[in-house]
Amino acid sequence: MRRPADTRPRFRRLLRRVGPLCGLLCVLTQGEMTLATERPIIIAHRGASAYLPEHTLPAKAMAHALKADFIEQDVVLTADGVPIVLHDIHLDSTTDVATVFPHRAREDGRFYAIDFTLAEIRQLRAHERRGADDKAVFPERFPAMKGLSGVPTLAEEIALIDGLNRSSDHRAGIYVEMKGSAFHHREGHDLPAAVMKVLSDGGWAEQRDLVFLQSFEPEALRQLKYKHKTVLPLIQLIAENAWDDSGTVDFDAMRSDEGLSTVAEYADGIGPWLMQLYTGVDHQGEPQLTDLASRARQRGLLVHPYTFRADQLPPGIESFEQLHRVFFQDLQVDGVFSDFPDRSRALSEEFTAQPSR
Ligand code: G3P
Numbered sequence: 001m002r003r004p005a006d007t008r009p010r011f012r013r014l015l016r017r018v019g020p021l022c023g024l025l026c027v028l029t030q031g032e033m034t035l036a037t038e039r040p041i042i043i044a045h046r047g048a049s050a051y052l053p054e055h056t057l058p059a060k061a062m063a064h065a066l067k068a069d070f071i072e073q074d075v076v077l078t079a080d081g082v083p084i085v086l087h088d089i090h091l092d093s094t095t096d097v098a099t100v101f102p103h104r105a106r107e108d109g110r111f112y113a114i115d116f117t118l119a120e121i122r123q124l125r126a127h128e129r130r131g132a133d134d135k136a137v138f139p140e141r142f143p144a145m146k147g148l149s150g151v152p153t154l155a156e157e158i159a160l161i162d163g164l165n166r167s168s169d170h171r172a173g174i175y176v177e178m179k180g181s182a183f184h185h186r187e188g189h190d191l192p193a194a195v196m197k198v199l200s201d202g203g204w205a206e207q208r209d210l211v212f213l214q215s216f217e218p219e220a221l222r223q224l225k226y227k228h229k230t231v232l233p234l235i236q237l238i239a240e241n242a243w244d245d246s247g248t249v250d251f252d253a254m255r256s257d258e259g260l261s262t263v264a265e266y267a268d269g270i271g272p273w274l275m276q277l278y279t280g281v282d283h284q285g286e287p288q289l290t291d292l293a294s295r296a297r298q299r300g301l302l303v304h305p306y307t308f309r310a311d312q313l314p315p316g317i318e319s320f321e322q323l324h325r326v327f328f329q330d331l332q333v334d335g336v337f338s339d340f341p342d343r344s345r346a347l348s349e350e351f352t353a354q355p356s357r
């Protein structure tokens with residue numbers, strides 16, 4: 001397998017030779033802090049979500065105990081403008097809102113977080129994700145009919161991580177996604193501004209080595225960079241056009257050379273869907289890779305694909321270990337979003353210790 005034509009893998013090997021480095025490493029070059037790390041970082045996707053319901057504080061505490069490098073927060077706003085940690089702009093897939101507030105759905109039948117005050121959301125219990133058929137999306141995971149705990153605010157969650165960083169021997173960062181920034185704008189709310197205020201109040205707004213900000217919406221990232229003048233690294237998430245009927249962002253164009261060059265003007269990295277980097281195996285079982293990661297690196301962009309799940313492997317991949325081998329050794333990505341942060345971290349360490357094939 002040919003290595004992508006860029007310098008980061010060589011740089012990572014150099015870092016490994018520097019000596020025993022604990023945890024993540026940032027280095028100074030040309031007067032600027034770069035984001036190079038000695039091994040790919042592991043981002044606990046919605047917490048340790050393979051084991052506990054996504055975006056609950058127990059899932060975040062477990063992710064910290066499993067030594068995830070970063071813990072992810074998807075963020076939306078309440079009616080009174082409070083950032084809460086929730087994957088969807090709707091409450092119904094992961095909470096008992098339809099039981100507690102049965103008459104509060106909009107015409108489309110969905111219960112929008114932006115229609116509920118924080119006091120109301122505090123009455124809800126979060127559970128493992130259920131589909132439109134009300135069945136568990138991942139039936140082998142935590143029982144989906146059991147509400148576990150409440151929906152946390154962003155401030156509560158980062159206070160938890162901050163506390164664990166002090167009380168334990170592990171230091172985790174946060175990886176905050178603004179969900180539906182344009183939707184919130186239409187509802188009269190400024191999501192990037194609300195998130196930045198919480199980060200600032202919590203003392204995280206300057207911690208470049210401990211915080212990433214991410215969004216699928218270029219406009220949200222541009223606002224963070226140019227209006228809020230954040231120093232925090234920004235990750236442009238890349239979806240498939242087919243997933244979004246609004247068509248407001250052309251993700252095919254974003255993956256072109258010109259599109260990536262534009263992303264590099266305002267962002268520090270990309271977060272592509274993993275199938276945009278790996279497309280399957282050929283008749284001999286060899287992984288088929290795209291050049292997206294290589295072209296992104298040529299523009300100085302980090303590459304953090306999503307989402308690694310041992311119970312939902314991509315076509316042609318036979319094991320979680322093989323999945324990581326392809327992405328860590330063949331594609332040389334800089335980090336991954338994983339529902340299984342413990343297993344991904346162990347594989348990150350294992351493949352970093354091995355020579356590339
Ligand atoms: O933010 C990276 C990854 O989480 C994107 O997918 O839909 O799980 O937020 P999603």
Ligand code: CA
Pocket residue numbers: 072073074177
């Ligand atoms: Ca996310």
